[in-house]
Structures are given as structure tokens and as C-alpha cells.
Amino acid sequence: MATKPDRKEYPISMRLPEADVAMIDRAAGMRGRSRTDFVRDAAVRAAEDVLMDSHLIRMSPDGFAEFMAIVSETAAPIPEMVEVANRPAPWEDGYVPKR
Template identity: 65%
Template sequence: MSRVQDRKDYPLSMRLPEADVAMIDRAAALKGRSRTEFVREAAVRAAEDAVMEQQLIRMSEDGYADFMAVLNAPARPVPEIIEIQQRPAPWEPGYKRRS
């Protein structure tokens, strides 16, 4: 029979200016989260980003050559993007709302 590992929570305490707490509370409310949940998620996301920035990406010489070939190849037009860029902006004459 397998044992479920006990969850360990560690307290984290911070002193923040009132304006920062107000902004965090507002954002947490908009996301439907408690202050603790919101701050924890934001802190973990920032920590993951910092760790990922330091990760080394390894590839074979052939893989690197293929990667560089793709980066150095001329850009190809994407018809959908061209069509979007040619549409009038909402504040320009001729704009028609799409449904």
C-alpha cells in the first residue's frame, strides 16, 4: 500500500507598503483568488522564469545547423496576418465590426 506524503507548508512573511497591498488585493480579486494564492502563484511564476533563464539548451551540431538555417531563412508572408494588417483600424473610416 502506498503512503501519501504529508504536505508541508512553510510560512513566508513580508512587509509591504499599503499601496502595494492594495494593488495586490485588487489584482487578486480580479482573478478570483485570495491574497495568499495570488502572491504565491506570482512568486512561483517569477521563480520559474528566473530558473528557466539560466537553463542551458543543448543540441547536436546538426540540430544547431538546422536551427540556424531556420532563423536565417527569409521570412515568408502569412496571408492571414497580411489580411489583418490591411484592415482599417476601429477609428479609421471604412471600419466594419466583424462577428
């Protein structure tokens, strides 16, 4: 009896409105990608985002106590960040953009 080889790729089929396909094709073309590559990349990125948002992190009580001690410490100021935070906003400094 012949055995089936393991599949490395699986087809996915979907029905989309013409306007959606046109937009996907336009964006894929702008990236120099095929429709398939563009949709596959977008779907994988969306799946990764969902999985990363819902990932449960487990740690021991000792590990959690250590984590809480570290995040509860007073942060040391970063001089460059302090300087940026203290700059006046453009609209507070009399800044008028050129037209």
C-alpha cells in the same frame, strides 16, 4: 528517536507597506482569491519567467547546424497575414471614430 516528517509547505514571511497590502488585497478580491493564493501565484509566475529567460539550451554541432538551416530557409507567405499587412491603417483610410 522520532523522525521528522517531510515538509510539503514552507512559510514565507515579508514586511510590506500598508499601501502594497491594500493593493494586493484589492486585486486578490477581484480574482476571488485569498491574499496568500494571489501572492503565491504571482511569485511563482515571476520565478518561472526569470527561469525561462535564463535557461541555457545546449545542442550538438550537428543539431545546431540543422537548426540554423531550418531558420535560414525562406519563409512561405501566409495569405491571411499578407492581407492584414497590406490593409491601410485606420488613420490612413480616412477613418474617423464616432464620439
